[in-house]
Amino acid sequence: MSRRQSAPRLEFEAAAIYEYPEHLRPWLEALPKQPGVYFFHGDSDAMPLYIGKSVNIRSRVLSHLRTPDEAAMLRQSRRITWIQTAGELGALLLEARLIKEQQPLFNKRLRRNRQLCSLQITEGKPQIVYAREVDFSHTPNLFGLFANRRAALQTLQTLADERQLCYGLLGLESLSRGRACFRSALKRCAGACCGKESVEDHQQRLVEGLQAIGVTCWPWDSAVALKESRPDMTHYHIIHNWLWLGAVDSLDEAADLLRTPAGFDQDGYKILCKPLLTGNYEIIPLSVPEARKSR
Template identity: 70%
Template sequence: MARRASAHRLEFEPAAIYQYPEHLRDSLDALPKCPGVYVFHGDSDVMPLYIGKSVNIRSRVLSHLRTVEEARMLRQSRHITFIPTAGEVGALLLEAQMIKQQQPLHNKRLRHNRQLCSLQVLDGKPTVVYAKEIDFSHAPGLYGLYSSRRAAQQTLLTLADNHQLCHGLLGLEATRVGRACFRASLGRCAGACCGKETVEAHNQRLLDALASVRVVCWPYPGAIALVEERPGMKQYHIIHNWFYLGSVEDLADAPRLKATAKSFDSDGYKILCGPIVRGKLPIVEL
């Protein structure tokens, strides 16, 4: 019996689906070639489709139009707005703040992580501590920012493997005082558990291994203004305890933003640590 010919299947090429968004032409023509944040708006007045940032708003937005994978978002878009900033730092801070506040449909969600934790090393012993319990902006001996206890412990396991650290001294397993742990017999522990290495030397090696992820305590007694400027625009980014409160163009307006941060903002910390600690931008103490 002869087989019936299979039905012809329609194949859709992404390029055939993509069409230049003529309905956005007016918005596109208005885009500036400066740093800032841009927003793709759909039918909703409350939830935008996408929020992005760039050192060149116009160039970055136009790159979306050349991406076939983003055709769906372009079809949903009704108009595009933008907010200029004085530089890249301001754009990064504003974008993170707006995404958390507005939760755009096509952005990766940035929410307050109630499980945010760190490794606190006091007297050589690492302990997992949570941002909801202690103030990460001022607590001493913190290393790394992790989304869960499991992630923090995995870091310790990796460090132990890479630096021959003792699971017993790290609190990862129970061991008897003075007796070699199982990993020591395999040559994976340098022997601080059984006297082959001093506990002090072991603890120092742990701190050295963690040094690159040390959480820096907020170095000022109060809020500061991080100064960023470009031709035609100057902004003061108001920061307190690594938390971005907002930006002003006149320092006299800063007091209305001076409020104590309610919680530690890991996103703000990652954006601000370099510019503040390394002195990349001028700082005014408030």
């Protein structure tokens, strides 16, 4: 019996087709060794090919030019531009915003997630709530930020398996009144569904297991400015409800940004939560009148 041979596949290693992008050399001399965001541009002026960030723009851009895996992007690139920031935090925030706004060809797509949800403990039972319906910035007892309902349920199921929680009491499956769940017989559930343990103990283990992914409420009454500095540059990041409204050179300029509606922003939360709460930066509470004062 003869075997049908598959058609030969041409597989090219990136290193085999890589050529140093000599056409980009004119843009390299002026690259700063400072933090910021950089752009690889193609023929289109409207949309960059790639947006990146670094604490040292020059070093990071040069590393792209030596990377064979990025040959396709480099061949299409025609020029390189950049925006300097006062530090790494500003670079992170600006990069996230620009990628979301401009959707560069060679960046992972970042889109506003209308299915963003979290787990909320209500009367001892977890419920899935959505950011489009609940203000995550000011709602207590939220745990986890999930791309969709399925991801939230998977996290809840994993927690139940790790802590012998009852699928039925968590709403993951139905329970028959007065009967233990199937997992209880397998000793995978500690038996809160049938009286082997108290519902209160079950709820305590649930909350303890969720603590690591608790969502922190916005801890200020209004917007704040986070001061980020390097020897030759200072920026004030204007933030409200975990949303980065932008950066200004002086608090005199903050009033215009404060007019922007500030709803919960998942990317802002992930980037800003630690810097805002650890005490490593100067934080200045703001109101619109205060923002107009010179600092």
